[in-house]
Amino acid sequence: MPYSATHKASSRERILTSATELFCRYGFNKVSIGQIMKLAKMTHGAFYAHFESKEALYRASISETLKHSRAARLVKGPLSVKHLTALVANYCNLRELERKSKPGPENVLFNELGNDNAEIKVLFEASYLRMKKMLETRLIALSRLKKLPFEPNREAIAEKSRAILASLVGAVAIARSLPDEQERMSVLEAAQKQILLTLGVDDREVNQLFESAVR
Numbered sequence: 001m002p003y004s005a006t007h008k009a010s011s012r013e014r015i016l017t018s019a020t021e022l023f024c025r026y027g028f029n030k031v032s033i034g035q036i037m038k039l040a041k042m043t044h045g046a047f048y049a050h051f052e053s054k055e056a057l058y059r060a061s062i063s064e065t066l067k068h069s070r071a072a073r074l075v076k077g078p079l080s081v082k083h084l085t086a087l088v089a090n091y092c093n094l095r096e097l098e099r100k101s102k103p104g105p106e107n108v109l110f111n112e113l114g115n116d117n118a119e120i121k122v123l124f125e126a127s128y129l130r131m132k133k134m135l136e137t138r139l140i141a142l143s144r145l146k147k148l149p150f151e152p153n154r155e156a157i158a159e160k161s162r163a164i165l166a167s168l169v170g171a172v173a174i175a176r177s178l179p180d181e182q183e184r185m186s187v188l189e190a191a192q193k194q195i196l197l198t199l200g201v202d203d204r205e206v207n208q209l210f211e212s213a214v215r
Contacts, residue, residue: 012050014040020061027111028058028120055119062123080147110172128165135161139199149200160198167191 018039022031033054037044051057112124136157143152150156171191175184197203 015050019057023058023061110169132161132165164195167195
């Protein structure tokens with residue numbers, strides 16, 4: 001007796017949910033189809049009834065979850081510097097990433113650094129450009145409302161967006177490789193503080209933000 005469309009959709013969603021968690025935590029190369037199906041509590045053979053390859057599943061995972069990312073919330077959230085700085089201040093907390101059952105697709109930017117798989121490189125670029133565009137949109141809107149200390153010049157804001165993303169990704173990549181917990185968090189905090197200063201948040205407000213986060 002063939003499975004119903006509802007059952008097939010539910011099974012596909014279970015695979016996709018499991019894949020998203022594993023891919024975002026460990027990256028494409030370190031995750032196998034077997035691991036994904038085990039987490040989904042399904043047999044290995046059921047995979048190909050829903051996806052033609054691991055690459056196809058990865059593509060679906062990134063596409064499906066981009067809309068739920070912190071980057072997407074930059075566009076949907078209120079037009080305020082406070083909202084933007086709150087996202088930046090919490091963006092790279094490794095403890096949070098380790099606890100979350102559904103890590104965001106932003107993780108692809110540091111999980112897939114240096115991956116030579118041609119399709120993954122394309123997805124890496126798409127993810128980066130999507131987040132950069134969202135960040136630019138938010139910075140332009142805030143600068144037009146005179147809530148940021150710079151003009152809404154698209155080239156200048158594009159440059160700031162590149163610097164912000166590079167700082168975030170670089171900080172996380174370094175922190176993940178450090179064994180000392182205190183140094184890991186210090187690297188992340190230093191990067192976050194520099195980003196907030198770039199956005200025009202003054203030193204006193206930056207320090208208050210991090211003091212309240214510790215409490």
